[in-house]
Amino acid sequence: MRFLDQMRVAFWLWRGRAALKAGRVDKAEMWLEAVEETVPGQPPAVEFRRMVQQAALARGKRLIEEDPESVEARGDYARALLAEERYDEAYEQAQAGLRLIAANAKAAVFEKEMLQIAGEAAFERGLFAESLELFRKGEEPGFAMASIHYYRGLCHLALGDRAGCRREFESLVRQAHWAVGIRHAELAQRRQGAETAG
Amino acid sequence: MNFVRRIETLRWFRQGQKKARQGDLTGAVSRFRQVLQARPGHPFARVHLALALVAAGEVEEARRLASEAAARATGRPGVRLLAGRVFYDAGDLDRAREMFQSVLRDNPANDLAAGYDLLAQWAAGDREAWRQLTPNALPDSTPFLARWLEMVELELRREKWDAQRQAACAGAAPAPEGGRAQENAS
Numbered sequence: 001m002r003f004l005d006q007m008r009v010a011f012w013l014w015r016g017r018a019a020l021k022a023g024r025v026d027k028a029e030m031w032l033e034a035v036e037e038t039v040p041g042q043p044p045a046v047e048f049r050r051m052v053q054q055a056a057l058a059r060g061k062r063l064i065e066e067d068p069e070s071v072e073a074r075g076d077y078a079r080a081l082l083a084e085e086r087y088d089e090a091y092e093q094a095q096a097g098l099r100l101i102a103a104n105a106k107a108a109v110f111e112k113e114m115l116q117i118a119g120e121a122a123f124e125r126g127l128f129a130e131s132l133e134l135f136r137k138g139e140e141p142g143f144a145m146a147s148i149h150y151y152r153g154l155c156h157l158a159l160g161d162r163a164g165c166r167r168e169f170e171s172l173v174r175q176a177h178w179a180v181g182i183r184h185a186e187l188a189q190r191r192q193g194a195e196t197a198g
Numbered sequence: 199m200n201f202v203r204r205i206e207t208l209r210w211f212r213q214g215q216k217k218a219r220q221g222d223l224t225g226a227v228s229r230f231r232q233v234l235q236a237r238p239g240h241p242f243a244r245v246h247l248a249l250a251l252v253a254a255g256e257v258e259e260a261r262r263l264a265s266e267a268a269a270r271a272t273g274r275p276g277v278r279l280l281a282g283r284v285f286y287d288a289g290d291l292d293r294a295r296e297m298f299q300s301v302l303r304d305n306p307a308n309d310l311a312a313g314y315d316l317l318a319q320w321a322a323g324d325r326e327a328w329r330q331l332t333p334n335a336l337p338d339s340t341p342f343l344a345r346w347l348e349m350v351e352l353e354l355r356r357e358k359w360d361a362q363r364q365a366a367c368a369g370a371a372p373a374p375e376g377g378r379a380q381e382n383a384s
Binding site: 126153154157158162163165166167169170172173174177179180181183184186187190 | 219221252253254255287328331332333336340341343344345346347348350351352353354355359362363366
């Protein structure tokens with residue numbers, strides 16, 4: 001790492017930790033983003049991500065305890081659980097959030113986001129058909145984010161619908177060409193790991 | 199064929215391509231059939247119809263049309279390349295490779311045909327073929343990249359999905375519904 005980058009990362013980490021201390025997880029996430037862009041996958045970024053995730057979890061849990069009817073808190077907590085790969089709990093929280101939304105018309109603005117969280121959690125639990133349905137319900141008419149195309153493509157792939165997968169991946173590539181490089185790097189890393197282990 | 203009719207078939211052909219891109223396969227198939235009815239010798243309508251049909255699951259007719267298109271358009275590498283894609287999508291990897299290699303014989307610098315040939319090799323079980331498909335060397339074609347990504351994801355997810363299936367069989371986790379992914383990967 002260049003000296004200038006070292007100084008920058010140290011400054012961002014300092015600001016990020018201060019934000020966490022002040023209970024501002026959103027601010028800490030902002031500093032984390034800057035750190036991860038500069039030193040992706042390296043120890044300072046990984047350690048700080050861990051701290052931010054833990055803080056987000058604690059905050060989500062606390063907010064739900066304070067107000068069990070808060071849909072926003074449920075969504076934040078479910079997202080934090082997803083980041084921690086606690087998919088069963090994330091799914092439960094998202095479903096609880098959807099039930100709250102169904103009972104409260106004012107919370108309808110959070111519905112699409114909650115459906116996406118539930119879809120992601122369902123996918124990770126291996127509930128591919130349900131995940132597809134949740135993503136379909138959470139779709140904005142005429143537009144879907146690249147990540148939604150990605151998950152839907154994976155669901156089709158897991159369900160054996162290769163044509164459906166290709167359709168979604170084509171939309172993904174049109175929107176986010178950079179995904180190709182990221183997935184290749186992941187595969188290269190996995191293969192290298194397997195070769196080293198072998 | 200008069201000029202107006204020619205323009206009309208061109209318009210139907212473009213509409214078919216647009217519908218196929220938007221995922222409206224029924225609409226695309228009907229447009230390409232319309233073009234072929236009016237102009238049976240249209241060089242690309244037959245192979246585009248085959249592409250739409252294979253995406254809609256009509257594999258046998260798609261393969262027949264792709265073979266016809268390739269036989270009729272020996273001087274058109276673009277048609278043979280698309281016919282290769284039809285065979286690739288239909289899972290007929292040997293026929294797909296034949297098509298890609300015939301394009302490469304005419305023009306060894308055709309990087310899309312070379313990419314598809316490697317992809318078909320990879321899909322046929324040569325797990326080392328991916329090494330030559332590095333991001334910088336990948337042809338900049340959306341359909342190609344989507345199929346490449348599909349192979350990458352299959353490689354990355356295979357183990358996890360297998361584990362989920364096994365856990366479901368043991369009753370330790372919710373049943374994953376992707377019973378056919380593995381079959382199709384092989």
